[in-house]
Amino acid sequence: MAEFAVVFISIFVEALPFLLLGTLISAVVAVFVPDDFIARLFASRSRSALAVAVSAGFLLPICECGIVPIVRGLIRKGAPVYAGVAFLLAAPIVNPIVLASTYYAFPDNFAITFLRAGLGMLIALAAGAFFRTFYAGNPLRGGMYVLPAACACGRHHGASCQGSGRPGLLGKCGDVMLHAGDELIEVGKYLVVGVFLAALLRTVLARETLLAVGQGDLTSVAAMMFFGYVVSLCSEADAFVAAAFNYYFKAGALLAFLVYGPMLDLKNTFLLYSVFKGRFVTTLIVVVTVAVLAAAWLVNILAGEATAHV
């Protein structure tokens, strides 16, 4: 019980600053970026949009909690859904801090870092391409945007909050703080539910249980994906936890954990459902799960009998 409480509070305290950062960036985008600016940016460049979205992850050191409100803000401002998906999936993996910590966790096995970035980008691209081909419509919950009825912007909210009743830069900064507060409360409660369940499973699951589940090429991947999903570690730290499994699992299973965990986990699933429509999130989860499972299985087969530890 005491262990559960500590883990619950620690994941929350860890995620809170990053969720705050995400909501602040999202609020800045909402208030300062003109409505059609991003739509126009993407309009003539739909071919390279996916590549741009994936590469943008290299520049923005943001993890899987902060990214959700940012992607919502971008889609709200007219960014294509598929680009949003690719950015959402790639950013928590390819950002420089995560890659550096992966390298530090596996200093004598650079292949892990390289493959983590490579598979992460590949799967983000594939999922983006899937949504470009098969998904039309607006994935955001509640039409385009719902704010609390009493948003003090002084405007009736249409597409988004564009300006405030108060003039000037200061007025707009006030709007940013107001919207960031709203968004933090709105998505924060879903984060809490996700963190609660993650802490519960983290407390209950023992390493031995996981080891008992699977040692095969496919079962080990499935076991580590499940583990990565439920424990909801920050992508900055998960490589060190993966390293603790180094002797027990093959490379594909470790990579599945390192790629799947940042893209989807229990706490960010709740965030996603709070922001996007149910069917959209379910499709996203299915696509990503199948893609990671297949890719990691392939790595295990190609890696042959050798264990991940070199």
Place this chain on the structure above:
Amino acid sequence: MFNAMAVLRCLALLVLAWWVDGLADSGMVAALVHPRFFPAVSLAAGALFFLALFQCRRFTKPEKLNAWSIAGLLLILSPVLVSAVLPVGYLGAQTIEKRGLTVAPAGEYGGAEAERFSRNDAEGVIEIREENFAAALKEITHDNPARHLGKRVVISGMVHRDKGMRDNQFAVTRLLLICCAADAVPVGLICESEDGCPVAEGAWVRVEGTLEEGVYMQRPLTILKVTTVDAIEPPPQPYVYPPGAYRPE
């Protein structure tokens, strides 16, 4: 017109800010996250305070009191409520048992410390400290086992025993905090003593001995051949935070 909903939102943000600030102030935040996040945690408390402040702009705007929104606020405050019932503390023996011991850590835990430990060929006893706990263990058991055989070392930590150990073996362990308590990894040195482990699981000890070749879980591994075991008080900072250590004030 008085907006009760906005007041509640403002209060919830204020309580959260006060709670986060309290964790940072009391130092209990060290039981939760790695010290490199302390500035982020303090900043978050400040940001929450400002977000609460700006909610005041809505105090006079009309808004209905909504049961769902109030439930949402309670949900967001649930970590505060949980910590009121079960005070935040450091993880211990139970967690080590569950997460499983890592005996040959392969990660990078501060090259400079490992280097310093490795170069330390002084006669006498080399102390494995909080600053180099992970780095030294990595050096001893993983990177350069041969170089350190025969050295006398002293190490402090929590006693842990598991099924893979022989009757005369026990481990001296610490929890490595990389990011937060959810990812804390138990790392330890296997010790071997003729009389087995003299103290109970989870107790804190200071063990002195000689590094020798040994076997753990049917694999060759550098172990500590024990000469003395002393029970000690748990240190104020039971975790180690690689690279380096955290010492408040």
